Amino acid sequence: xxxxxxxxxFSIMIPVLVxxxxxxxxxxxxxxxATFYTPPYTPSSCYGNSNEGVMIAAxxxxxxxxxxxxxxxxxxxxxGATNNGDPHPCNxxxxxxxxxxxxxxxxxxxxxxxxxxxxxxxxxxxAGKIKIAYKLV
Numbered sequence: 001x002x003x004x005x006x007x008x009x010f011s012i013m014i015p016v017l018v019x020x021x022x023x024x025x026x027x028x029x030x031x032x033x034a035t036f037y038t039p040p041y042t043p044s045s046c047y048g049n050s051n052e053g054v055m056i057a058a059x060x061x062x063x064x065x066x067x068x069x070x071x072x073x074x075x076x077x078x079x080g081a082t083n084n085g086d087p088h089p090c091n092x093x094x095x096x097x098x099x100x101x102x103x104x105x106x107x108x109x110x111x112x113x114x115x116x117x118x119x120x121x122x123x124x125x126x127a128g129k130i131k132i133a134y135k136l137v
Contacts, residue, residue: 026087029075029133032111032124033061033082036119036128037103040105046070069099072136076112078123079131082125089127096137 041056043049046067056078059069074097078090095118103113110129123130 004041012072022060029077029135031079031133032130033109034076034078034112034114034119034123034130034132034134035110036116036125038116041115046100046102051083052098052100053082053114054117055095055097056100056115057097058103058104058112059099060111061105061110063099064102067102069110070071072099073097074099074112074134075113075137076118076122076132079128082129082131083127088131089123091124093122096123103134 015102027116037058039056042051044052044056045058047070057074059065059072060122063069063072063074074092076097077094081089095114096119097112097114101113103110112132112134119130
């Protein structure tokens, strides 16, 4: 009888486990670093002199994709400090930002260069650079 119950349990568990193997990649966030830049935010590489607001970001080579990143929106979450100066820069929030500009290497110091306002909404700006999780939304 116990063997039959084990077979029933496994017959239910196997399809559930198989489903977990096929979750879309977008459900998993990538990790990187974020810095910030200050106004003025125009002109931008994607939108010229058009004002796209303040919850914006510049893409590094890691996500720029030859201008295809323009207009993409990312959910960015602070994970922690990149240095020992401020061990707890995060405030627990996340922010959605729109890519409006390009931050070329070697000048770009992070995966995403957030506007000052976007950075401040997820971390203490005194940190300067933070570890992040980011995903396309």
